[in-house]
Amino acid sequence: MRQVTEWTSWFNIDHPGGNGDFERLEAIRFYYRERVCARPASIEARTTEWVKADETGEVVHYSPNKGFWCINKEQPEGRICSNYHIRFQCPIEANWTDWGRWSECSVTCGNGHILRRRSCIRTPERRTCVGRTVEVQKCGRAPCTVCQHVCAVGHVNEECNGCICDQHVLLGTVHSADGVPISRSRIATEDQPHMILTMSDESGAFKIPGVCANSNARVLIEGAKFVPSLFRAVQNGTESSVVKAVLERAGQYHNGTLLDAKNEETLLLKELKYWQGGEYQCKVTNGFGSIKSVPATLTVLAKGQSNCNSEPLNHLIKLPGNCFQKATNSFYYNVGKCPNSKCAGDLNFDLRCKDSTSYCCAVKQMKLAEIMCQGYTLPVKVVASCGCKKCLEPKVLIRGRAVAADNGEPLRFGKIFVGNERVGLTGYKGTFTIQVPHETERLVVQFIDRMNKFVDTVKVFPFDRKSGAMYFEVKLLRKSKPIEVDSTKGITIPLGEMEGEDTVGKLEIAPNSFHRSNGESYSGKVKASVTFLDPRNITLASTASSDLNFVDEEGDILPLRTYGMFSADFREELSNEILEASSVTIYLDTASVKMPEHVEKMRLWSLNPSTGFWEEESLFHVEKRKRNKREERTFLIGNMEIRERRLFNLDVPEARRCYVKVRAYMSEKFLPGEQLEGIVVTLINLEPLPGYTANPRAWGRFDSVITGPNGACLPAFCDAARPDAYTAYVTAALGPEELEAAASSPKMNPNIIGVSQPFLGKLDYRRTDHDDEQLKKTAFKINLAKPNANNIDETNGPIYAYQNVRDCEDAPVSANHFRFYKVEKDKYEYNVVPFEENDLTSWTGDYLSWWPNPQEFRACYIKVKVNGPLEVMVRSRNSGNTHPETMGQLYGIRDVRSVRDMINHNISAACLEFKCGGMLFDQSSVDRTLVMVVPQGNCRRTGINNLLQEYLLRHPPLAVNNDTAAFSMLAPVDPLGHNYGIYTVTDQNPRLAKEIAIGRCFDGTSDGFSREMKVDLGNALTFSCQEKHVTRQSLFQRIQNSPADALMEIGAEMRRQAQIRPAQSRIVAYPSGQRSRRARIVNRNIRRSGFPRQ
Structure with a gap:
């Protein structure tokens, strides 16, 4: 009789890096225990390009009992193994495993029993095995002696292994880590875990009679969705403990491949x-799930080899518009930079995972160079060599404001939690500052309103350790108005009430x-407030909590797609205490x-405010109900308990995922060398209304990513069958400033948008305007x-x-990508000591550094008012003045155009902007920077702020201000x-300091912020600039148009220069209207020349 079999799904747990591709059966079983049978009948291997293993020409090994492996060293020269995935053929049957060993006799004396077990391996799960799983036999020991156990208190139990105190009761309560009581928890003792003694009640309380006070009993507590935990009983006291999981299995991985199982808690590489270089990761598992660590990268160097090359990398800076360099045929100059990569530490006698002091490849020496410009030379410091120095580790701060989404009302003095630790309060205007702990990879922050106006909000903030600080605007959802409820009666609360739309549920x-x-049960009036975040309202997408991710059974972080979130708040009418x-x-x-x-995948989830991950609460089942006599509605129904101040979510896991490439630029020229790092790019997934791709019905999820040196890759849902099945709304911001997207009208230009045709047409790119x-x-x-993948235009x-x-991450700048740019017209910055403001590790300690302190950046701005019809360029030239090391030397130049x-x-x-006065990097003495403000044009100074002028007079020395076309001062x-x-x-x-200072300057206040220039508020200087009118032709134009007249003017000018008085011209009185045409031309040209009439 032929055995019936079936194929498993395809497995691909390794990649061909390192030694090769290893798809071992043992490792596959570790990952996917339920998907592989005990004894596979056959195996099939193919590459990810769907080529059979036997047809690749590579040396491979595989068998049903061991799996598949391909070793790079065995391949022909110049080739490595392909990326393979495999599957197994399993019999569709149910088989018993071999019987296990007999257990020890159940008693140490007298008559007892022994047993052995076996397991049913069934494929598929619906098959069953015929027979018993356990066999029992009698066993006999020597007759039992009289119990020798002595109890100081109470009497001996029947098993003669403990004492019983009939008058004593062990009392206890079971709570979660958040203090919420857990009912129906199973209570047992450590030595008899399967004998349930009692269960906790609705308040989490339990009692076990007969436990003696001096026994130091260890109690095993197991609750639904909680890890079983042991607690020791304490006499006349209460025990409060944090539940910790007992890990059953641990595994380490190298480049995705499971390492030898003998490596347990600590991985030691000798x-x-x-x-052996590459990524290492740890995965721990217990009966309730798995979790993976953040990958760690190991770089292996030869002994004595340094990974810091003394030769600097190329780094181009932009020069002023009159500094064209013929050598490079551009306005750029190579000043060099060091990679800031980690240097290997010293190998001491002890074993340790980290060096006590970290060293990085940084600037070792700089040299001064001069750049030839039109009519002047520009000094610049160039990197001469790199070397290992102590790493500069910037302090990472998260700043921002927490405000209401509807009217901007600030969250005043709200509580801020990072994990379970309270780290501060918001300010009166909703401002907050959070320092990111050094080892933190995922920052989860919870905002709680003490006035109960807003829903508790959990945010996962992305951050960049190189940039030092980030700014976020946190939008809060206002709580729904509470309704009065009688606790003795049932109540129905609708979810998702929108005008013109049906409710989502109830x-x-x-x-x-x-x-x-x-x-304790409550009877009385209840103030009930249920706030629903409706995804059909796209304006509320920014108020959603967390990042809509969950951790699956394998420890991987996966995305969710939401159909609505809600928060329930129940309170007693009189005391306002929280109810459940x-x-x-x-x-x-x-x-x-x-x-x-x-519909089938829908689940109810709750948000863990400590981790920011969503946890499954309940499944749904389908039921049909009458809405009225003619209409029947189908509902998904689930049961839940509201015991904590958690946010709930109606979500489905979604597997159709892609990545979207986005870059940010300094200007709409989109130059590759002017990419911006540290920009927060946010993508909101939209679900279109059927038939109307331009009108989104709802949003499903959102993600935020910070741009790096090569842009950002944002995860998103996508679909291969229908291009418009999912759409996305993408924004970009630097602190409070929003960047503009590449234009799509009046005509979609692929060179501007950054995406070539015909794929651009399929994506239907549309800017909001x-x-x-x-x-x-x-x-x-x-x-x-x-x-x-088969269309070259889409790869x-x-x-x-x-x-x-x-x-996506490694794509060159020439590859297709979407673009944002900063709206800054005619702005230029030049530093003598180059510094990338988006990478604080590029700071160099030098007397001429614009920013003297890498841990604290001080931005200074002066507001200049211009009276005149034109927007003019205003320049600040900043030089050393009072410090002996920098006196008379240039720090930098700033140019900006005035805003009408x-x-x-x-x-x-x-x-x-100007360079602030103060200490230089050596912190030895103060330098009052000499700041010269010069509008470029036909301008004259007409006013100086009285308070500023008085301050400068009281803080000498005073800069000379003889030139009325400029203004000079020593920086305060x-x-x-x-x-x-x-x-x-x-x-x-530094960028955040500058953005905040510019916003205050535009607003004309010391604590406000505006993007609209308020020209009459908070000015320091006033200039009047006139437009030059062209009243005279150039010499070339005059010679070309009228040679004789031009020569006459030249002669007259020469005589004037030689101070030779010309002969008196004869004045002939012509009758009005009868002068010759030639005479009129001569007289008109004489008047144009501007010479005095003789």
């Missing part, structure tokens, strides 16, 4: 070889379901689920079409399949405010 709370946090609800039913209308495959020029230009919308970005994330007033077009103003050391027209901000991030 006598390192080059092939909550039903059974009568007498409310109770206090200690488990036990019997709650949630109904979700299937009509709101537009993708039919999502595409159909209405009055709308903002700070976002774009696209179709998320999964690229077709070069900007959308990449999920498995091709490495291609929105109403009065004859007035404009400029916020001009004090942080003056808007009353002086000076704006100073100090921060750990």
Whole structure:
């Protein structure tokens, strides 16, 4: 009889890096225990390009009992193993494993029993084995002697292994780490874990009679969704412990391959070889799931070899517009830079995972060079050599404001938690500052409103350790107005009430379901507030908590797609104390689920505020209910308990994923050398209304990524069958400033957008002002079409399949990508000591450094008002003055164009940066920077702020101000405010300090922020600039048009220069209107020349 078999799914747990590709059966079983049978009948191996292993020409090994392996060393010269995936053929049957060993006799004396077990291996799960899983036999020992156990208190139990105190009771309570009581927890003792003694009640309390006070009993407690934990009983006291999981299995991985199982808690690598370099990761597992560590990268170097090359890398800086370099045929100059990579530490006698002091490849020596410009030379410091120096580790801060999404009301004095630790409060205007702990990879922050106006909000903030600080605007969802409920009666609360739309679902709370946090039942009036975050309202997407991710059974972080979030807040009417609800039913209308495959996958999730991950709460089942006599609605129904102040979510896991490539630039020229790092790019997944791709029905999830040196790759849902099945709304911001997207109208230009045709047409790129020029230009919308691997036009970005994330991250700037740019017209910055403000590790300690302190960046701006019809360029030239090391030497130049007033077009103003006065990098003495402010044009100074002038007079020395076309001062050391027209901000991030200072300067206040220039507020200087009118032709034009007249003018000019008085011209009185034409031309030209009439 032929045995019936079936193939498993395909497995690909390793990649061909390192020694080769190893798809071992043992490792596959570790990952996927339930998918592989005990004894596979056959095996099939193919490459990821679907080529059979036997047809690749590579040397491979495989068998059903061991799996598959391909070794790079065995391949022909110049080739390595392909990337293979395999599957096994398993019999469709149920078989018993071999019997295990007999157990020890159950008793040490007298008559007992022994047993042995076997397991049923069944494929598929619906098959069963015939027979018993356990066999029992009698065993006999010597007759039992009289029990010798002696009890100081109480009497001996029947097993003669403990004491019983009939008058004593062990009392206890079971709570979660958040203090919430856990009911129906199973209670047992450590030595008899399967004998359940009691269960906790609604308040989490339990009691075990007969336990003696001096026994130091260890109690085993097991609750649903919690790890079983042991606690020791304490006499006359209460025990409060944090539950810790007992790990059953641990595994280490090298480049995705499971290492030898003998490596347990600590991975020790001896006598390192080059092939051992790469990524290492740890995975721990218990009966409740798995979790993976953040990958660690190991770089292996030969003894004595340094990974810091003394030769600097190329680094181009942009020069002023009159500094064209013939050698490079450009306005750029190579100043060099060091890679800032980690240097290997010294190998001491002890074993350690980290060096006590970290060293990085940084600038070792700089030299001064001069750049030839038109009419002047520009000094610059160039990197001469690199070397290992102590790493510069910037302090990473998260700054921002927490405000209401509807009207901008600030969260005043709200509590801020990182994990379970309270780290501070928000300010009166909702501002906050959080320092990121050094070892933190994922920053989860919870905002709690003490006034109960807003829903508790959990945010996962992305950050960049090189940039020092980030700024975020946290939008808060206002709580729904509470309704009065009688706890003895049932209540139904609708979810998702929108004008013109059906509700998404409803909550039903059974009568007498409310109770206090200690488990005591509550009867009386309840103030119930259920706030629903409706994904059909795209304006509320920014208020969503967390990043919509969960951890699956294998420890991988996977995305969710939301159909709505809600927060429930129940309180006693009189005391306002928080209440909990036990019997709650949630109904979700299937009509709101537009993708039919999502109905079966729908789950109810709750947000863990400490980790920021969503945890599964409940499954759903389908039920049909009458809405009225003619209409029947289908609901997904789930049961839940509301015991904590958690946010709940109606979500489905989504596997159709891609990555979207986005870059940010300094200007709309989109020059490759002017890419911006540290820009927060946010992608919101939208679900379109059927038939209307431009009108999104709802948002499904969002992700934020910070741009690096090669842009950013944002995860998103996508679809291969329908390009418009998923669409996305993408924005970019630097602190409070929004960047503009590449234009899509009046005509979609692939060279501007950054995506070539025909893929651009398939993605249907639209900037937000595409159909209405009055709308903002700070976002774009696209179709998320999964690229077709067989279409060459879709393999070069900007959308990449999920498995091709490495291609997205490493894509060259010439590959397709979407673009944002900063809206800065005619702005230029030059530092004598080059510094990248988005990478604080590029700071160099030099007397001429614009920023003297790498841990604290102070930005200074002066506001200049310009009276005149034109927007003019204003320059600040900053030089050393009072410090002996920098006296007379240039620090840098700043240029900015004035911004015209929105109403009065004859007035404009400029916020001009200058180098602050203060200590230089050696912190030895103060330098009052000599700042010269010069408008470029026909301008004269007409006013100086009185307070500023008085301050400068009282703090000598005083700069010379003889030139009325400019203004000079010695930079104030004090942080003056808007009353002086000076704006100073100090921060750990230079760009953030500058953005805040510019916002205050535009607003004309010391604590406000604006992007609209208020020209009449907070000015320091006033200039009047006139437009030059062209009243005279050039010499060349005059010679070309009228040679005789031009020569006459030249002769007259020469005589005037020689101070030769010309002969008196005869004045002939011509009758009016009868002068000759030639005479009129001569007289008109004489008047044009501007010479005095003789």
